[in-house]
Amino acid sequence: MIIKPKKLIGLILLHTFLISVALSCICPLFWMINASFKTNEEFRNDYGLELAHEFNGDNYKRAIFDGGLGTYFLNSVFYTFITVFFIVIFSSLAAFAFSRLQFPGKNIIFFIFLTAMMIPLPAGFVPVYILLNKLHLANRIGYVMAMTNMGLSLSIYLLKTFFDQLPRDLEDAARIDGCSKLRIWWHVGMPLVAPALAVVIIVNSLTVWNEFVLASLMFTNAKLMPVQVGLMEFYNKNVIDHTLLMASLAIAALPIVTIYIIMQKHIIKGITAGAMVG
Amino acid sequence: MNDYRTKDKVINFAFVFPALLIFSIFYLYPFFYSFILSLHRSDGIFTYDFVGLAHFRDIFQDKAWWRSLYNGGYITFWALTFQNILAFSLALGVDRAIKTGKIYRVIFFILPVLSEIIIGLLMRTILLSEPGILNQWLDKIGFGFMIQDWLGKEHVLLTTSLVHCWKGFGWAFIILLAGLQTIPEQLYEAARIDGANYIQRFSKITLPLLMPVVSMVIVLTLLGTMQAFAMILALTRGSGRLTEVPVMIIYNHLRGNQVGLACAEGIILGFILVLISFSMFAFSKWVKEKS
Numbered sequence: 142m143i144i145k146p147k148k149l150i151g152l153i154l155l156h157t158f159l160i161s162v163a164l165s166c167i168c169p170l171f172w173m174i175n176a177s178f179k180t181n182e183e184f185r186n187d188y189g190l191e192l193a194h195e196f197n198g199d200n201y202k203r204a205i206f207d208g209g210l211g212t213y214f215l216n217s218v219f220y221t222f223i224t225v226f227f228i229v230i231f232s233s234l235a236a237f238a239f240s241r242l243q244f245p246g247k248n249i250i251f252f253i254f255l256t257a258m259m260i261p262l263p264a265g266f267v268p269v270y271i272l273l274n275k276l277h278l279a280n281r282i283g284y285v286m287a288m289t290n291m292g293l294s295l296s297i298y299l300l301k302t303f304f305d306q307l308p309r310d311l312e313d314a315a316r317i318d319g320c321s322k323l324r325i326w327w328h329v330g331m332p333l334v335a336p337a338l339a340v341v342i343i344v345n346s347l348t349v350w351n352e353f354v355l356a357s358l359m360f361t362n363a364k365l366m367p368v369q370v371g372l373m374e375f376y377n378k379n380v381i382d383h384t385l386l387m388a389s390l391a392i393a394a395l396p397i398v399t400i401y402i403i404m405q406k407h408i409i410k411g412i413t414a415g416a417m418v419g
Numbered sequence: 420m421n422d423y424r425t426k427d428k429v430i431n432f433a434f435v436f437p438a439l440l441i442f443s444i445f446y447l448y449p450f451f452y453s454f455i456l457s458l459h460r461s462d463g464i465f466t467y468d469f470v471g472l473a474h475f476r477d478i479f480q481d482k483a484w485w486r487s488l489y490n491g492g493y494i495t496f497w498a499l500t501f502q503n504i505l506a507f508s509l510a511l512g513v514d515r516a517i518k519t520g521k522i523y524r525v526i527f528f529i530l531p532v533l534s535e536i537i538i539g540l541l542m543r544t545i546l547l548s549e550p551g552i553l554n555q556w557l558d559k560i561g562f563g564f565m566i567q568d569w570l571g572k573e574h575v576l577l578t579t580s581l582v583h584c585w586k587g588f589g590w591a592f593i594i595l596l597a598g599l600q601t602i603p604e605q606l607y608e609a610a611r612i613d614g615a616n617y618i619q620r621f622s623k624i625t626l627p628l629l630m631p632v633v634s635m636v637i638v639l640t641l642l643g644t645m646q647a648f649a650m651i652l653a654l655t656r657g658s659g660r661l662t663e664v665p666v667m668i669i670y671n672h673l674r675g676n677q678v679g680l681a682c683a684e685g686i687i688l689g690f691i692l693v694l695i696s697f698s699m700f701a702f703s704k705w706v707k708e709k710s
Contacts, residue, residue: 155512156519162509163526165585170529172552173541188555231438238434245428250435257446261692263646264669264685268449268456271463271678290445293438322430351534353649354670369536373653376540383544390537401532405525408532412590413597416639 170394177201177388184384200388208379209363210389213371220356220367221349223285228292228345229338235293236300236334237326241312251301258294270358279359287355292345295415303337304330343404344411350397368393457683462676474683483660484668484684488691491664494580495644502584503640506591507633511625513592514599524596527589538586539653546570546578546654570655579651579662586650587643591636598632599625627710634703638696645692 176189178197205211238244239251273283311333315325331338353369360366363374375389401408457475460468478484509527513520530538545552546569554566569578602625610620648666657663665688672681 159509159512159523162505163523166526166530166589169541169545172545185550188550188552190552190556190559231441234434235438238431242431242434243428244431244435247435250439253447254438254442257442261642261646261689261696262450262685263666263688263692264453264681265446265449267669267673267678267681267685268453269445270673271456272444272449272452274463286441287445290441293442297438322434326434347532351536353534353536354666358670358673369534369649372536372540376653383550386540386544390541394533394537397532397534398529401529402525405528409524409528409593409597412531413594416594416635 173387173394174391176384177391179384181382181384189383189387200385201392203385204375204389204392208375208385208389209371210368210375210392212364213366213368213375214392216365216371217350217367217369220281220285220288221346224288224292224349225342225345227285227289228296229341231289232293232296232341233300233331233334233338234326236297236304237330239297239301240304241309241330242322251297254294254297258298266355266358270355273359281365284356284359288349288352291352292341292348296341296345299341299411299414300334300337303334307333339404339407340411340414343400343407344415346400347397347408453682453685456679457686459679461679463678470679474680475687477680478684478687483663484665486660487663487665487668490576490662491645491647493576494583494647494664495641497577497580497584498587498640498644499637501581502588503591503636505584506588506636507595509588509592510595510599511621513596524593527592529589530586531590531593533586535586535647535650536653538582539650542582543570543654546582570658572658572661575655575658575661579655582654583644583647583650587640591640594636594639595629595632598629602628630703630707634699638699641695641699642692645688 172189175193176184177200178193178195179189180197180199183194205214235254239247269287270279273279273287276283278286311329312325315329320328350367351369352367353373356367357370357373360370363371366374372389372393376386379385379389458469458471460466460470460473509523513523548554548568548571551566553569557563557565567574569575606624606628607620610624615623645664646666648664648670651657651662651664652667652670655662657667665684669681669684669688672678672684
C-alpha cells in the first residue's frame with residue numbers, strides 16, 4: 142500500500158496531537174508510581190523525575206500498616222461489595238417486574254425512577270445526612286443504604302431496557318413448567334441479562350469506590366473511613382512526606398486501574414448508556 | 420393464567436418494593452424534606468425554628484455565595500470550551516481514520532475513572548510551589564520562563580479549571596466518539612463519490628447528525644462542572660474564597676450545623692441548574708425545528 146505524502150503528513154500531525162495528549166494523561170500517573178518507590182532523600186535530589194534506583198516497597202509498607210491505608214482500603218472493599226450486592230438484587234428484581242409483570246402504578250413508578258436520574262440534586266447529601274442522623278443510621282448500614290439508592294435508578298433503567306429486548310420464550314416455557322416468578326427471575330432472567338449485569342456491577346463499583354462527600358460527612362471515626370476520606374486525612378498528616386503520599390495514592394488507584402484495564406469495554410458501555418439517558 | 424388477580428398484583432409489586440422503599444427513603448423524602456428544612460433555622464438535631472424565606476434573602480445578599488457561583492461559572496466556561504473542543508477534536512481524530520484508536524481510547528478514559536480525590540491530591544503535590552515538581556520539570560526541559568506559582572493567588576482559579584478539564588475531557592471524548600460511530604460509513608462514501616471535501620463532509624454530515632449528542636454533552640458538562648467539588652477540595656481547599664464553588668459552601672455550612680441555610684443554597688443551585696438544562700434542551704429543539 143502506498144500512502145500519499147499529503148496523507149502521511151496529516152497522519153503524522155494527527156498522531157503527534159493524540160500522543161501528546163495521551164502522554165499528558167499517563168506521565169503524572171507514571172511519576173506518581175515512580176516517586177512512590179523512592180526514599181525521601183532520593184526524591185529530594187531529583188524530584189521523582191528520574192527512574193527509581195530500585196523497587197523499594199517501604200513507603201507502601203508504611204502507608205498500609207502505620208498510616209492506616211490498609212484499614213481504609215478494606216473498608217472501601219466492604220462498602221463497595223455490600224452496596225453493589227444490594228444494587229444488583231434490588232435493581233434486577235425491579236427491572237424484571239417493570240419489563241415482565243403487571244401491577245397498578247407500574248408506569249408512574251418507572252417514570253419517577255427515570256425523572257430522578259435527570260433532575261440534578263446538587264445538595265442531595267444535606268437532607269440525606271440529616272435523615273441518617275435522625276434515624277441513628279449515621280454508620281456503616283446507613284451509608285450502604287444511601288449509596289445503594291445512588292445506583293438504583295440507572296441500574297434499573299439499564300436492566301429494564303435489556304430485559305425488554307429479550308425474547309420471552311424461555312420464561313414462558315419455565316412458567317408452563319410451573320416455575321414461580323421468583324425462580325424465573327433468578328434462574329432464567331438473571332443469566333439472560335448477565336451482560337447488562339456486568340455493566341451495572343462495574344459502573345456502580347466505581348461510583349461507590351470513588352464516593353467522597355457523603356462518606357466524609359458520616360465517618361469521623363478513622364476505623365470506618367473508606368479510602369477516599371482516608372486519603373484526605375492521610376495527606377493532612379503527611380504533607381511533607383511526598384513519596385509516602387504517592388504510595389498512598391497508588392494504593393487507592395490500583396484496584397480501579399486494574400479493573401478498568403480488564404473491563405474497560407463494559408465501563409465505557411455503561412458510561413455511554415448512562416449519559417444517553419439524559 | 421390470569422395476571423390480574425389481586426394476589427398476583429401483590430406478588431408482582433413485591434418485586435419493585437425493595438427498590439422503591441430505598442428510593443423513597445433516600446431520594447423522595449429528602450427531596451421534599453429539604454424544602455421544609457430550608458424554611459427553618461436548624462442544626463439538624465435539636466433546634467428547629469421557622470424563619471420563612473429569611474435564608475433565601477440572606478443568600479441573595481451573601482457575597483461569598485455570588486463569588487462561588489462566579490467561580491463555578493468560570494470553571495464551567497473552560498470545561499465547555501477548552502475541554503469539549505479538545506474532546507471533540509480527539510474524537511474526530513480517533514473515529515475511523517486510524518487503527519490504533521483503541522489504545523488512545525483506553526488511555527484517555529483513565530483519568531475520568533480515577534477518583535476526584537486521587538487526581539486532586541496528585542496534582543496538588545505536582546503543582547504546589549514547594550517542592551514544585553512541575554516547575555522543576557519545566558526548568559529541565561528548557562521552559563524555565565513558564566515557571567509559576569500555579570496554586571498561588573493569581574493563577575489558582577485558572578489552574579483549577581485546567582485540572583478539571585484535564586480530568587474530564589476523556590469522558591466527553593468517549594461519548595462524542597460513541598456518537599460519531601453511530602453515523603453510517605455509507606453517508607461519507609456517497610459524499611466522497613459526489614466530490615465533497617473533508618470540510619463539506621464535516622459540516623453537512625457529521626455536525627448535523629451529531630447535534631443531539633453534542634447538546635447532551637454540553638448540558639451534562641454544565642451540570643457536572645457546576646456541581647464539581649471533591650477534586651477542588653483536594654486540590655486547593657478553596658484557597659480562601661478564590662476557588663470556593665457552590666457545593667463547597669453548602670458542604671461547609673452543613674459541617675457548621677447551618678442545615679437550613681445549606682438546604683436553601685442547595686435548592687437555589689438546583690433550581691439554576693434545572694433552568695439552564697431545560698432552556699438548553701428547548702434551544703436545541705428550536706434549532707432542530709428551524710433547520
